Amino acid sequence: MKARPRNCSGGSRSSVLTLFRFSLAVFWPLFAGGLAWGQNQVAQPSAVTERAREQEVKYQTALKNGQDAQREHFFLTALMYYQQALKFKPGDAMATKLQSDMRAEIAARSSGAKSPETTTAPPVGEPPVGAPALNVVSPATPAPQPVPPPASEASSAVPEMPKAPKATKHEVSASGDFLYGQGKVTMPFNFSLAASGLDVTREVGTPARSSTYYGGTLSYSYGQAWFLDLSYVQGSSSGNADVPLGAGFNLPSSFSIKDEWYQAYIRYTFPGLRGKLLSAYLRGGVSYVTADLADDSTIPALGLYHQTDKTTDLLGNLGFGLGYSLLPGLFGHTTGHFRIGLQFEGEGFYGNRSQESLETLPEFDPLFPYKTAKFDNVLYGGIGRATVRVEYRLGRSGLFKIFADGGAQLKYTQIQYSGVGTFDELLWGPYVKLGVRYDF
Numbered sequence: 001m002k003a004r005p006r007n008c009s010g011g012s013r014s015s016v017l018t019l020f021r022f023s024l025a026v027f028w029p030l031f032a033g034g035l036a037w038g039q040n041q042v043a044q045p046s047a048v049t050e051r052a053r054e055q056e057v058k059y060q061t062a063l064k065n066g067q068d069a070q071r072e073h074f075f076l077t078a079l080m081y082y083q084q085a086l087k088f089k090p091g092d093a094m095a096t097k098l099q100s101d102m103r104a105e106i107a108a109r110s111s112g113a114k115s116p117e118t119t120t121a122p123p124v125g126e127p128p129v130g131a132p133a134l135n136v137v138s139p140a141t142p143a144p145q146p147v148p149p150p151a152s153e154a155s156s157a158v159p160e161m162p163k164a165p166k167a168t169k170h171e172v173s174a175s176g177d178f179l180y181g182q183g184k185v186t187m188p189f190n191f192s193l194a195a196s197g198l199d200v201t202r203e204v205g206t207p208a209r210s211s212t213y214y215g216g217t218l219s220y221s222y223g224q225a226w227f228l229d230l231s232y233v234q235g236s237s238s239g240n241a242d243v244p245l246g247a248g249f250n251l252p253s254s255f256s257i258k259d260e261w262y263q264a265y266i267r268y269t270f271p272g273l274r275g276k277l278l279s280a281y282l283r284g285g286v287s288y289v290t291a292d293l294a295d296d297s298t299i300p301a302l303g304l305y306h307q308t309d310k311t312t313d314l315l316g317n318l319g320f321g322l323g324y325s326l327l328p329g330l331f332g333h334t335t336g337h338f339r340i341g342l343q344f345e346g347e348g349f350y351g352n353r354s355q356e357s358l359e360t361l362p363e364f365d366p367l368f369p370y371k372t373a374k375f376d377n378v379l380y381g382g383i384g385r386a387t388v389r390v391e392y393r394l395g396r397s398g399l400f401k402i403f404a405d406g407g408a409q410l411k412y413t414q415i416q417y418s419g420v421g422t423f424d425e426l427l428w429g430p431y432v433k434l435g436v437r438y439d440f
Contacts, residue, residue: 059088066098073275075106109272168399168439171221175435179409181211183426185237186415187255187295189244191373192359200246204423207241211427225271233261243297243305251305253297262288279323287349289313307359313379319347337393343405350380353415381413385431399440405433
């Protein structure tokens, strides 16, 4: 039997086709998986880079806020921001150094020792939007970030931050103040007429008055702990009073008072509270006050009534003051060169008043020998003042400052008239002050 010859070309094509199909079934899933793995590897560094960029922005912001607080002498706030910067960039040399300096500064001020040299953070800002991708080795370990460049290398779009104020020993200040007051004042009646031999009863009236006071204060400090304050105040008051002439007869009159205050104080501010949200002072001093009173009226039956009264007060004063800074500090951030705070001041006084009173009835008997009554009174009382202070620091150093206070003031006085009784005076109203300070 004759064998059929084999078709070699057809068998070869079948084998190639079978091999091709096998390669597709085996290698295509591997290729697709490898492609997906490669894309995932490309996307993963991109996500890590974005997170690192966000951390850098937060780090730079915390460092900048710390610098602003340090410049304003809010050292506790600055320490908080430097600690926050270390959370965003653990182990950072600059933030670690600034944190250490702030701790030393706070400790030195609390103990009253000389503050160590502190490092001021260089101006910082947010990195540009198109920041280059970071070479991150692994998601758990972000790549090291570059140290912020010096101010000379910073972008021109980021303004240079003001320098931190240098340490100063001296401070001088000048201010002017104004008070528009309402209240009542004490006036002696018939003291002079009784001393002249007339049958009248000595009485003390407390008529209402309207007053305006304005003055100025100069202050100097060495070491910025002890201060010497010198002030001058001039006042003007006016009102209407009833002159008691006996038998229930009161004569309407009008009066005016001119008074001048000369005051000297020694004031102590607590150095440990400097730069803090809360500040305080104690002060003591003396006041020398002179006043001239004139009272005139027309007496229907007797003619004119006229009184001139001169007083001299010598007082000892002891007071205190408290301040609380609202901005910066209350909201955890600074407001540039502006500061806003609340102030409360209280003061007590005690002293002696020497008084000379002369009353005349010119048309009753021009030749009658009217005598001046001289008497001394004890007086004591207190002054309270509540204000809001706005302060603006000029220049990069902030050593020159202007400030304004606005609020209310109240003064209450008790006066003991020997042989007659104790009477009170009251003066209250809006109060404003404008001033400048310079540290050097």
